[in-house]
Amino acid sequence: MPQNKIHFTLARQWELLKQLPARGEGRSSAELTDTLVSAGFKVSKRQIERDLWELEERFPIDCNMDVRPYLWRWAEDASFDLPGLSLAEALSLRLIEETLTPVLPQSIMSVMQARFSRAREYLDNSPQLRLSRWVDKVQTIHPNLPMQVPDVDPTVLETVQAALIGDKQLVVEYFSLKSDEYREMTLNPLGFVQRGSISYLVATVDGYGDVRLFAIHRMRKATALSLSAQRPEGFNLETYIREGALEFGNGQTIQIELKVEGPLSRVLAETPLSADQELKPNGGDYYLTATVIDSWQLDWWLLSQIDHIEVVAPVALRQSIAERLQKGVSKHR
Structure with a gap:
């Protein structure tokens, strides 16, 4: 096989692996084909299907054949860290895990669990034992009163993030502390902010111009729409936060x-x-x-x-x- 064709195949399959979701139902070969074409690859759906079956033999990816079209995703607890971890990387991941676990919902942390597990395994078996034990000598303490992290529905979180990234409107059932009940509303997502242990969606309610904060854990249901989100003119997330x-x-x-x-x-x-x-x-x-x-x-x-x-x-x-x-x-x- 010519050298340039080998490079093209590796680049295409590498990009394909990166586009496989780690959670949720998965993506079809047609969706993956569209994504790679948008990224500049000249590839057919048939070629993507061949790639997927070939990669499935070498990587921990799953194909749900109970639905049509088939849906592809990474297997549970699989990691896309193809290169090996260095000691410095493993130590950094362990410290990140220790820092974020008390403040992030489990549904967010679960995305990183495979990487954290690899880091722990690496450090537990590291021949450089003295340096790897450094992580036991460093702790991160949060200055505020420790409170339990609220539960976040992982499906809701994934839907909210997808709508935000895709600039799509979002319908949610949101619990109002003021009225003490769930209310359905259509939101225009503008940003995602982590404040301590609480995750917030920055958004406007459709039909209104004021930018508000919506706690993710108060969302019971979320559905992304095909309509484009309406962004207030001149809105900037960094400025919004800086202004208090x-x-x-x-x-x-x-x-x-x-x-x-x-x-x-x-x-x-x-x-x-x-x-x-x-x-x-x-x-x-x-x-x-x-x-x-x-x-x-x-x-x-x-x-x-x-x-x-x-x-x-x-x-x-x-x-x-x-x-x-x-x-x-x-x-x-």
Whole structure:
């Protein structure tokens, strides 16, 4: 076989393997053919079918022959890491697993389980035992109160991600905390954000222009439509986040003035609240000014540090904190 034809076959089959889903029902040979043609390969459906049967003999891929057309996918717990892992890669994967497991839903983590398993197996059998044990000497600790990760329906998650990537509208049954019931709505997906242990879809409700956050674990059912998602003019996910959307505020900034006790002032000197923070001695304590986003997250932080700070300004924020403290005191008498 000519050398260039061998290279073409390898490139085509490599791309074909990459296009096989690891979860879900699988993809038909016709769908895979369309994908490879879109990627620039001149290939027929018949050739793709021959490739699939040939690859099935060498790789852990499954063909569901109970349906028509046949559907192809990677087998459960199969990994597409064709090259061998290096020690550095295995160590990195182990640390990633330790870091993400407490904060990501199992349905998201399951996509990586095969790779994590390979990393663990590699390290358990590594001849470079001393270096491989390094992972036992490093831990990642999350500073917030540890809470259980909410369950996410893997089928819902996959549908949401597919609609987002394909810029398609999405119909979901979404649980509203306000009305305490599920409501069906059509969404225009704009982005996917992980905030701590909660996964959010950034989207607009069809017919409305305001961008909102929808917790994935509150979706009971999701169906992708063939209609293109409507994107607000000028929307940028990075800007949306930078303006404080994930802090649950309105994006407006305020200048806060605080009296801060010594121990907390040292923490804030090391990790400022903002780039323009100023911290000046004030008797035995410190006086702090900073421009921050006015949000629930700011309120939560102030209340969590209330033993060590006094809110001086804005006056409305000081009054709000005082009222919430009074309500708390009345509940604990």
